[in-house]
Amino acid sequence: MIQMVDLKTQYHRIKEEIDQAVLGVIESTQYIGGPKVISFKENLEKYLGVTHVIPCANGTDALQIAMMALGLKPGDEVIVPAFTYVATAEVIGLLGLTPVMTDVDPDTFNIRADHIEAAITPRTKAIVPVHLFGQSVDMEPIMALAKKHNLYVIEDNAQAIGADYNSEGVTSSHTHTKKTGTIGHFGCTSFFPSKNLGCYGDGGALMTNDPALADAARMIANHGQSKQYYHDKIGVNSRLDAIQAAILDVKLKYLDEYCNARRRAADYYDTVFSTIPQLITPTRSAHSTHVFHQYTLQIKTPNPSATRDELKTFLSGQGIPCMIYYPVPLYKQEAFKQYWDGQTLPVTEQLCDSVFSLPMHTEMTEEILKKITGAVRAFFKP
Numbered sequence: 001m002i003q004m005v006d007l008k009t010q011y012h013r014i015k016e017e018i019d020q021a022v023l024g025v026i027e028s029t030q031y032i033g034g035p036k037v038i039s040f041k042e043n044l045e046k047y048l049g050v051t052h053v054i055p056c057a058n059g060t061d062a063l064q065i066a067m068m069a070l071g072l073k074p075g076d077e078v079i080v081p082a083f084t085y086v087a088t089a090e091v092i093g094l095l096g097l098t099p100v101m102t103d104v105d106p107d108t109f110n111i112r113a114d115h116i117e118a119a120i121t122p123r124t125k126a127i128v129p130v131h132l133f134g135q136s137v138d139m140e141p142i143m144a145l146a147k148k149h150n151l152y153v154i155e156d157n158a159q160a161i162g163a164d165y166n167s168e169g170v171t172s173s174h175t176h177t178k179k180t181g182t183i184g185h186f187g188c189t190s191f192f193p194s195k196n197l198g199c200y201g202d203g204g205a206l207m208t209n210d211p212a213l214a215d216a217a218r219m220i221a222n223h224g225q226s227k228q229y230y231h232d233k234i235g236v237n238s239r240l241d242a243i244q245a246a247i248l249d250v251k252l253k254y255l256d257e258y259c260n261a262r263r264r265a266a267d268y269y270d271t272v273f274s275t276i277p278q279l280i281t282p283t284r285s286a287h288s289t290h291v292f293h294q295y296t297l298q299i300k301t302p303n304p305s306a307t308r309d310e311l312k313t314f315l316s317g318q319g320i321p322c323m324i325y326y327p328v329p330l331y332k333q334e335a336f337k338q339y340w341d342g343q344t345l346p347v348t349e350q351l352c353d354s355v356f357s358l359p360m361h362t363e364m365t366e367e368i369l370k371k372i373t374g375a376v377r378a379f380f381k382p
């Protein structure tokens, strides 16, 4: 059976290393903190080229801790894309801040500086660009805007760890390349099992190059503690446990290989799907490598959401899953209606009606790709 994500085959290829790492932690009885957490943190800092990685319990916590460390206060406005996973905006509401949702780029699905600029008010304090589906937001104009208006930038990098951002364009001979998640005041990521760097449970991390912000985030993640049993701030309890850190330390070595495997699968998909007139293949941004957390197509028919329902049923009949990320704009979610002024955002609406994502993981064989592309082709050209 074909799956959206095949974690089992991936595990079996590195089973010996993983088993040894996990058993090592169990044997050591250092289940919280300890050498494995430090080793992973340091290796991730090296990999990303960032001075501080602060591990925590999950990606949602990372976003929350970042906003707490920046001292955001109830009533402050935080700009987010309307087309994203709920976690990005949820923590904003949880902290009593006000999410302000903007439309996204129709090609890359990512938030854009011009939309952000139009949404800035005197209450705006921060921007959360989401590197959606595995490629970087065009960060340079957003960083310039943030500087001009004195705003914080928190990158939601849960879907794009390993991607490279280059303000000059990825094919430029200039190399101003930075890893996503290391550009804003904070970067936040998730190690949820199905993410590009996933553990075998929950995990997350913050990234920053600012030592004072790193200290603040570390303190908040650890009960607001400055030294043992002295608590300077209201914090949270958010830790990456040692077993997950040991697994991640093994898997980090394979992250680039994993990204390449995803790109190869995407290339195969692109070749077939670019010949189907009813489909739009994912655009590859000029400013970013794409690590394909998701392979997301758009349907271009008179009634895309009806076509999508039929396609989903057709594929499911052949044992092929497909998912809709995301079917509802954030502002139309019941929990977020309180922030909605009733205005719809055209690109977000159109994407919610027309996108669908096909299986994408590190273990896509030619046989799997042939079966999926064959079925999609058969649907559109019966």
Ligand SMILES: *Cc1c(COP(=O)(O)O)cnc(C)c1O
Pocket (backbone or CB within 6 Å): 058, 059, 060, 061, 084, 085, 087, 088, 130, 156, 158, 159, 189, 190, 191, 192, 202, 203, 204
């Ligand atoms: C997965 C995800 C998160 C949340 O990560 P968790 O570890 O599940 O809390 C946040 N933002 C985006 C865009 C995500 O895809």
